[in-house]
Amino acid sequence: MDKNMKNTKKWVASTLVTSMLILPMTACDIKMDETGSGAALGALAGAATGAVIGGATSGRHNRGGHALVGAGIGAVAGAAVGAGVGYYVKQKREKLEKVQNVQVAEVPAAQTQEGTPIAEHVTVRIGAQFLFPVNSATLSPEGIAKVTELAQAIMDNENPRIIVKGYTSSEGGDGINLPLSRNRAEAVKNVFMARHIDGSRITPLGMGSMEPIGDNNTEEGRMLNRRVEIEIYQH
Secondary structure: OOHHHHHHHHHHHHHHHHHHHHHHHHHHHOOOOOHHHHHHHHHHHHHHHHHHHHHHHOOHHHHHHHHHHHHHHHHHHHHHHHHHHHHHHHHHHHHHOOOOOOEEEEEOOEEOOOOOEEOOEEEEEEEHHHOOOOOOOOOOHHHHHHHHHHHHHHOOOOOOEEEEEEEOOOOOOHHHHHHHHHHHHHHHHHHHHHOOOOHHHEEEEEOOOOOOOOOOOOHHHHHHHOEEEEEEEOO
């Protein structure tokens, strides 16, 4: 094996190790709210994947060269995909922020503790008082108008994947709160479907009093916990 081939293999190996070290940290710590950030992460992941495939599929005498080519192709493809996702999330956030009385946040790509990947997405949070009467899963007229406005901001040609989560305070116990939160999520889904969002792409979840964001010992905290959260994914 000549010196150039050895150097190529060393560079590819170094790139793969660096990618494996950087990617998990980057996914959790960097908020990819700009297209460039998504492109950078996509390029890094694509380079690592392309190098592995290029090296694995080539012959023994040209493995380093194929890995190098694969890394370059993977970087270009990964950058394109990453940039597309980053632009989609940024654009969706900007549309949703125009809706009053909602909180909108970009959530960067990450992994659960079990290693399950979580795609970059937008989360919308809205207090239940803007949607439902007390202890009811029937949307108020104002609530229907609000969910319709959200649907109009969400709709696009990408056929997004949506998760609707209903939450309650801890008052009343799980026997009441779990079905109430589920029915509220279903009510939001039904309005989305009426606005021509594909129902097969919408998952309603009743979370009950889980994942509180406020203190259930105070009225203010309980009001914060009574909410609906909508997660919008590009695919």
